Amino acid sequence: MLQCIFLLSDSGEVMLEKQLTGHRVDRSICDWFWDQADSFKSLPVIASPTHYLFQMVRDGITFLACTQVEMPPLMAIEFLCRVADVLSDYLGGLNEDLIKDNFIIVYELLDEMIDNGFPLTTEPNILREMIAPPNLVSKMLSVVTGNASNVSDTLPSGAGSCVPWRPTDPKYSSNEVYVDLVEEMDAIVNRDGELVKCEIYGQVQMSSQLTGFPDLTLSFANPSVLEDMRFHPCVRFRPWESHQVLSFVPPDGQFKLMSYRVKKLKNTPLYVKPQITSDSGTCRVSVLVGIRSDPGKTIESITLSFQIPHCVSSADLSSNHGTVTILSNKTCTWTIGRIPSDKTPCLSGTLALETGLERLHVNPTFKVGFKIMGIALSGLRIEKLDLKTIPPRLYKGFRAQTRAGEFDVRL
């Protein structure tokens, strides 16, 4: 049971305070929170002398929840994440100004999302029916009609229906449903160039605008590659168990149908070969990047970044392709884009160590970024999407993309 939620800005200002139970949590708890050392403060769950604090940081906003009673910690953290999701969905992003400009809406949302410290409705679809988002259209309308109420007149009927994620009977002139496979690849390449870990975390994202009460089935050509899945509550469990078919009545709008994990990938699409040699106070750096196994589509937005160690006093790095930038916090980013056909991109240059140091003791880790459109690296393929009753003017769309998640190449 949560007792209070604070929204704090970067500078430590309390932007919003929502007391949830009879026990009033004093704001001084926030001061206590800011006074803690960084290493302690960054922990998601902290015990203060008076309360347990859960925190979640999203886009510079700290969501801080307090309680005095024992409760499942993940429930508190999940809830805060959900609050952040809903707010950023409503406000079109998350930052200090957006929250301050729309604090009434934030209050209204929190009021419906949690009562007496216990989470209530967090489904965005239902919330949207209760509280209208502050979009451009409603602003225009309010100017024109003079009626600025951002609350819908009717109560969401979905709250009472047996499919709580779906409003009753939405109507669309054109029926559209899109399925996106979005995959992220996490990989670690160790100092000897071996691939020690390579895993894909993927999501099936959907966007549906379908009239009435559609019943969908989605099947994969090769469901056996999936290691472990998590489903949106709308997915029926039995059909998946018996035939690996996703059968569901979708929520209206955008949602995450399932997430999955695929492990034991053999290869990364790119190779990165870093080399650093130290000699009496200077280090020579060379990093080569190229295609290891061609995924069949173009690899785009390739970037490589690393933290230049503190003991380096100056760095002189350049590349034969793309651009190299070094920020004041000593982060070096090399933007490569696509791999050219005529040469192998290479970053080279020297690092001058601080006086007194002979060689580099700290080895940087290179973080690699890339994006491949049109393919899911795990090999997962959608076979078909069927609707039980086909509405008029139906459009179905499928897309896939893979991007780098945490792709570390160690030196």
Add this chain to the structure above:
Amino acid sequence: MAPPAASARYPSPSQPSGKSEVTDLKSQLRQLAGSRAPGVDDSKRDLFKKVISYMTIGIDVSSVFGEMVMCSATSDIVLKKMCYLYVGNYAKGNPDLSLLTINFLQRDCKDEDPMIRGLALRSLCSLRVPNLVEYLLGPLGSGLKDNNSYVRTIAVTGVLKLYHISASTCIDAEFPATLKSLMLHDSDAQVVANCLAALQEIWSLEASHSEEACREKESLLSKPLIYYFLNRIKEFNEWAQCLILELAVKYVPSDSNDIFDIMNLLEDRLQHANGAVVLATVKVFLQLTLSMTDVHQQVYERIKSPLLTLVSSGSPEQSYAILSHLHLLVVRAPFIFASDYKHFYCQYNEPSYVKKLKLEMLTAIANESNTYEIVTELCEYAANVDIEIARESIRAVGKIALQQYDVNAIVDRLLQFLEMEKDYVTAETLVLVKDLLRKHPQWSHDCISVVGGISSKNIQEPKAKAALIWMLGEYAQDMSDAPYILENLIENWEEEHSAEVRLHLLTAAMKCFFKRAPETQKALGIALAAGIADFHQDVHDRALFYYRVLQHDVHVAERVVSPPQQAVSAFADTQSSEIKDRIFDEFNSLSVIYQKPSYMFTDKEHRGPFEFSDEIGNIPITPETSSDIVPAQQYEANDKDLLLSTDEKDDNKGLSSNNGSAYTAPYENSNISSQMQELAISGPATSATTTQSSFDFDDLLGLGLTAAPAPTPSPPLLKLNPRASLDPRAFQQKWRQLPISLTQEFSVNPQGIAALTVPQSLIKHMQSHSIHCIASGGQAPNFKFFFFAQKEAEPSDYLTECIINSSSAKAQIKVKADEQSTSQAFATVFETALSKFGMP
């Protein structure tokens, strides 16, 4: 609401200073209050917004309470909401003015629009003014009967709020009974869930003084009700599902079919998108199968994958919460996760709190098959930019080295660390090499040659310095310049700020002296003199003690300070298995995150809905009948209570925590304490004092101190009577009378755990070592035995309680002895006997 210090610290230019603006607002609101002009709602809205934004930044706007209430007559729902918000915030502080709001809130509770009815009811219940509760009853009663589920949902929570304002009013109005019937019959899942939450809370609080509430509370856990909820769990939203799962954890299944039914019903919850639901389900599975060892193990296999997916899918905060729980499971059943070690590899961008947890897990799951990969991975972190993580990973390598039998490759790695020439890497490694040498003295040759090359000037950290000095003293004969390094360090005595280092210097100088007297004599003299003059009490005492022992008899001194090296078989664990079990019982709670059971960090009143009565002590004990030496005896029921009594357990907690010195710093006192133990053992037994003195120490050290008698130590030799007998009744009496002289924990080898499937075999085995069993009991994974043994020659008994946890492969013993001084020796005998269990 006091203006917070935060806004004072970060003043924003737009923030009004307070007073004048509030007065301004007040007059504007008053103007609008009576107005019915068109567009008045818009101006009101702007004003309300201002009031609430002041409230939000922490300015006290309670003075406009009256005006706000006057303006509240409106049909605009946003205005109403803002007004409710304002009223809810200030009502508690202004009970008199709150009366003004009752009227309009009650009116709104009868509004046509269900949304307004609901919101008004919520605000009405959130006023929390004790003398207004009478106005709540009517609206709440009709709210519970409202035909709109939104209103009913709010009304149910309202009942709980009312209960907290005035319990008696709530009970007298018989709201709990109404809630119960709603819970069983309402068609809306959210209403049902809220009823459950409210009733749980109300009845738990009432249970202490009302038998009926107690019965009702029990009835929530009845089989039909549990199945009523579990069968329709999919209808509830994710948060309500968590609530139901929490309830299911407390349910006691009637038989194994019951258990499997529940698990079948809940299996798909493990694939829910919400991590909180998954974790709550995991808890149900784990608790249900505690008594079924093999199913319990299958549950671990089943939950592994969903948990690992959750770790990689969420934000760092979510990952952390799940990793904390995984950490608990990994430590309990490392072998199940041994093949998944790659999941615990650290990624560069992860926050360090996540990395730390992962390092601990990698340490826990290292076994013969994966050690090479894990250590290779850990070694890469040693060059990490994050110094704290680099340190942690070196410590992890060391811990793995201490766990393993084959440390060949790891020693090489550790020695490579020393060659990295980074001060913190060297410091951590030295500490580890020292621990390693204490356990595996056979590596001394390789290690010492590398350690000898390290200049003591480069080491600043006290712990590392102490470790180096310990090695200098211990291996003085192998390091040619040890006496001179020590001499150098002793000459800088004054600059050495750490008492720990000075203590080690004293001991090392002594040890070095026994091995290479001529070279060290001078340094020892300086050290003892400096030590005796030291302002630090421990240093002073130790110096004085050494001095007197030396003065008494050099050979005795050598036996005390520098006894033949004994390998340490296992380092004390920081947490007892009992505490770990306790945390496991509190799965899916804060306890797991803090790695402490809740009684260690929460006040009793805040402990929440968790109740833990089950302890190891409640394991049913059956008297041992198979033993042919101890005559079989029937226990009386009340006698059992003694063996199971929990109060002595609490006594032990202090003992065991003293005894199990923290893992990271075992060397701080282990040297001296082992010597002291030796003294303590021989102390009372042999009181003979030798009068011969071979040296004149006053001359040697140039100090005028008088001699004091010192005891002569003799190594303990404990022989047990193979044909000892003890009446169970006498055992119980003794157990009650004697204090606990020793609590110890050690690991049991895997063969022993395997052989433990037949607990009788352990009893037979121990008997062959002259340790007899008097009672045993328990189920996997917790077994409990009571043993006794007798000294060979004299009628001196040792009583032992031994708890073996087969899943963590740990044994915990509590020894009570007639002759307390020898209990350590007995524990050693016991451990040796136990370690041979299961060996062919």
